[in-house]
Amino acid sequence: MAKPKNTYYLTAHCPSTLGTMDVLTRYLCEQQCYVVEMQTFDDIESAHFFIRMEFRPPADHAFDVEQFRQGLAPRAAEFGMQWELTAASLRPNVVIMVSRLDHCLNDLLYRYRTGQLAIEIPAIISNHPDLQRLADWHHIPFYYLPVDDSNRALQETQVLQLINECQADLVVLARYMQMLSPELSTALTGKAINIHHSLLPGFKGELPYHQAYDKGVKLVGATAHYIDNHLDDGPIISQGVEVVDHSHYPEQLIAKGRDIECRTLARAVQAHIEGRVFLHQGKTVVFSS
Amino acid sequence: MAKPKNTYYLTAHCPSTLGTMDVLTRYLCEQQCYVVEMQTFDDIESAHFFIRMEFRPPADHAFDVEQFRQGLAPRAAEFGMQWELTAASLRPNVVIMVSRLDHCLNDLLYRYRTGQLAIEIPAIISNHPDLQRLADWHHIPFYYLPVDDSNRALQETQVLQLINECQADLVVLARYMQMLSPELSTALTGKAINIHHSLLPGFKGELPYHQAYDKGVKLVGATAHYIDNHLDDGPIISQGVEVVDHSHYPEQLIAKGRDIECRTLARAVQAHIEGRVFLHQGKTVVFSS
Amino acid sequence: MAKPKNTYYLTAHCPSTLGTMDVLTRYLCEQQCYVVEMQTFDDIESAHFFIRMEFRPPADHAFDVEQFRQGLAPRAAEFGMQWELTAASLRPNVVIMVSRLDHCLNDLLYRYRTGQLAIEIPAIISNHPDLQRLADWHHIPFYYLPVDDSNRALQETQVLQLINECQADLVVLARYMQMLSPELSTALTGKAINIHHSLLPGFKGELPYHQAYDKGVKLVGATAHYIDNHLDDGPIISQGVEVVDHSHYPEQLIAKGRDIECRTLARAVQAHIEGRVFLHQGKTVVFSS
Amino acid sequence: MAKPKNTYYLTAHCPSTLGTMDVLTRYLCEQQCYVVEMQTFDDIESAHFFIRMEFRPPADHAFDVEQFRQGLAPRAAEFGMQWELTAASLRPNVVIMVSRLDHCLNDLLYRYRTGQLAIEIPAIISNHPDLQRLADWHHIPFYYLPVDDSNRALQETQVLQLINECQADLVVLARYMQMLSPELSTALTGKAINIHHSLLPGFKGELPYHQAYDKGVKLVGATAHYIDNHLDDGPIISQGVEVVDHSHYPEQLIAKGRDIECRTLARAVQAHIEGRVFLHQGKTVVFSS
CATH class of the missing domain: 3.30.70.260 (ACT domain)
Structure with a gap:
């Protein structure tokens, strides 16, 4: 039943x-x-x-x-x-942003196509063309919007316009490897979920698995959080963790991290779309399902 | 706060x-x-x-x-x-029954003396004298009631009488290594928590860690459950688990199991005394704390 | 590095x-x-x-x-x-058998196409046509070999022939929902990995999540094991587990189980192809990576 | 066997x-x-x-x-x-330092008296008298060496002298709530294990559970590490973690943390005394048991 x-x-x-x-x-x-x-x-x-x-x-x-x-x-x-x-029957519009790494996107699309994640995906936006084929296979419009320092403002305007046109209820940064400008961050505050590949607040910023390796930690993890003004520092929704040891070089940490990131992000998205997450004074209340 | x-x-x-x-x-x-x-x-x-x-x-x-x-x-x-x-300020009376193994008793007593477990312990009952000193140190009356096939009915009568005299709200079988008679089991139905050292319903009965070793499992665990007519088969309250591998002989499984048993039993007792456990049609509803 | x-x-x-x-x-x-x-x-x-x-x-x-x-x-x-x-550079030939459920296949194919799982997949065999499209997208030959009581012996002969033609080093039953005959089981002994959706030896046989629900367990899991004469009872390679509670109906257990099954099966396949698993006297030695 | x-x-x-x-x-x-x-x-x-x-x-x-x-x-x-x-039969001398909190000490003493931790404990040193009774019950000499800013150098000299007299192979700081001077830290480098109640390098310093609460994390943990010049920053030996949510105030985090700290510290001590830990270039190699 x-x-x-x-x-x-x-x-x-x-x-x-x-x-x-x-x-x-x-x-x-x-x-x-x-x-x-x-x-x-x-x-x-x-x-x-x-x-x-x-x-x-x-x-x-x-x-x-x-x-x-x-x-x-x-x-x-x-x-x-x-x-x-x-x-509950209403499927929210979720726009997904990616770069080249596809593990989180692949996982979200799997849950989407099996109905486990009851969402619509009106657009996948990427600053690289690599994942077009994966989007196509799922019949989801793919928008290739390259970005570098010369066109950042323009690209972000296009991104935001697309999000608005899609009437997105949620934006998911599924390993979108670009810093967002303060303007875009502000526009997305509380409406966008990012996955960061560390147990925040540890190892913010770039190459967190390399940081973790250098530090010799015995646990690595990932954090799904709402975007606010600081990219890797918004209110935490979910965290995942796995045991590692000295034999895990950064490459192994990254491989192990992929599974954690997928699970942790999927859990956060699921909780958000079921209305289980409250954002209040910089922290979240997350009712378990 | x-x-x-x-x-x-x-x-x-x-x-x-x-x-x-x-x-x-x-x-x-x-x-x-x-x-x-x-x-x-x-x-x-x-x-x-x-x-x-x-x-x-x-x-x-x-x-x-x-x-x-x-x-x-x-x-x-x-x-x-x-x-x-x-x-909530009322501290329920919890009678603890043990045999020789003291890890669960030691853990419960630690939580008791630090106030983490807000209970009174009017009696510790054992069929062996070994743990008297531990009870004494905590100023808890210790009742040594040896049992064998010749005196089981009498001993159980004494046990039940003691439980009643103590006005026990709960009985905890903290590795009490005796089968209870159907009469005592019935008298304690829903009022007594047992810790079984396996992930029930796997490995019922005696020497479960040896059974697990023979089977080559890669996870071992423990189950806290209410007593009903079948000693190792009552409604489950909590379960704990840890990863093991081929290098764990029964002795190592037993050592690893001790920590799991302590945690799993303590969690069940805590949930019970806070009124978080409902027993209904042979299963439990356990509200998390 | x-x-x-x-x-x-x-x-x-x-x-x-x-x-x-x-x-x-x-x-x-x-x-x-x-x-x-x-x-x-x-x-x-x-x-x-x-x-x-x-x-x-x-x-x-x-x-x-x-x-x-x-x-x-x-x-x-x-x-x-x-x-x-x-x-280590040799990519073993792995034949995957499936029915309709695609979560394990999807996970294995993801690891395959990203190179995390360094294998060749010469064939996907199924008794249903449903997953053809997924196979096609990965450019993997898909063999639809329907089976019922009237043609079981013939179908199994075809399956075995295909396995042999592919020079399969390993067969993975990724939720292949058919009992194998003793003949096929014997032919695949130690050469095929099955994923069973319970913590064996608990809940063998059909509908294990329903069994787990009826029993009121607080943990569910999955077991990857080698095939031997008894389908759900071969030597265990890996097991995974997650916490559940009373609010998980069979449908929720199944959903939660999907992630566990994927992880547990992938871990077993990875260990096998890296030569980390020894099968000896009905149990395994699995060296960690 | x-x-x-x-x-x-x-x-x-x-x-x-x-x-x-x-x-x-x-x-x-x-x-x-x-x-x-x-x-x-x-x-x-x-x-x-x-x-x-x-x-x-x-x-x-x-x-x-x-x-x-x-x-x-x-x-x-x-x-x-x-x-x-x-x-292996040689039981190393382990000096334990504590303040008022007794959960780690209690856990270590339990493992000591049951033989699970094959050590001698020639001394327990504390800057508070509170845990004398617990030491006495285990027949372990208890040294009350109070410390404040006026006598820190002297007290540390006494501590070090005691450690030397005991021919300590290892010093365990089982929630010893004092900063060590650079001199004492240096003297103990690689010879002393500290338990810090956070997932280092996150939440260094004081009141880490309060820091974790303020940050709204969904996981809390503990870290056992060797002492070096920086008290909360030495090479990590083991880490433990548990899931928490918004309903965990600092008090609940602290309670949950106690179990994690005990387990994590015990694991580190066990690994150390069995010669499983290598300290090399600021990181550890820890061979699993």
């Missing part, structure tokens, strides 16, 4: 106070919406409340989403809630 | 139906009880609903637990709920 | 006795072969010795493999050694 | 060149010493060779260690080898 698919996600967050949970459960109950999954987090440190509810609307008549929203809005407003309502 | 300690756990379960969650959140809200942590599970397969709420009663006046219970009872009854309310 | 590629693997095993190691290191030294990696295991239980040496032949003149073999043979024979010498 | 105990460890390292391995295996063979375990590592980057051999001397007559050494010395000298020969 599988989880029902005709569900909605309601996510909300607001300052902690009595009644935040009740106002939502009561409204859903009144609307005869059955809660199939619910997670909450009350952050003592920031006195902030987070909630995610997955619910099944009443089956015997059409569920009027708009009316549901209108009824909820004033109740949520009383608590200063920011909230979102999403149909 | 730490989680507040003056909290209560409310756990409940009942058949799945609209309103189960709402009846509780509404009552807590009306009673001005603030929910600091909440977890739910709606089991599609058995159509059963599970909920655990950790809440902080209103601070400005004394919280009348009895009155709270009386108000809740009829509301919960409407949904056929079985529920429990427990003050 | 990467590991050198112009190396040879020398693997050997024989009854334990003084001098087994010395005879090999001495010969290699005399031949001016430089040992870059070496692993040994002396099994106390079976009094058997296993060794794997990776060495670099002298660079300044052509290395005469045949002469090297002829010199080694009588020395090894003195100790009753069974040995193999393989050039 | 267990590994034999009447064994010796021979460890050696030297510049990489043909014959390094052969000179040792040949000598052992000539001396009729049976190699039961052997590990090598040839570091391409630094062109340095590392070897550890565990061997059983001939049983039928007394093994003359001194004569063995004298025979080996000139052969090893030819290759510029630094080598050590140790009887």
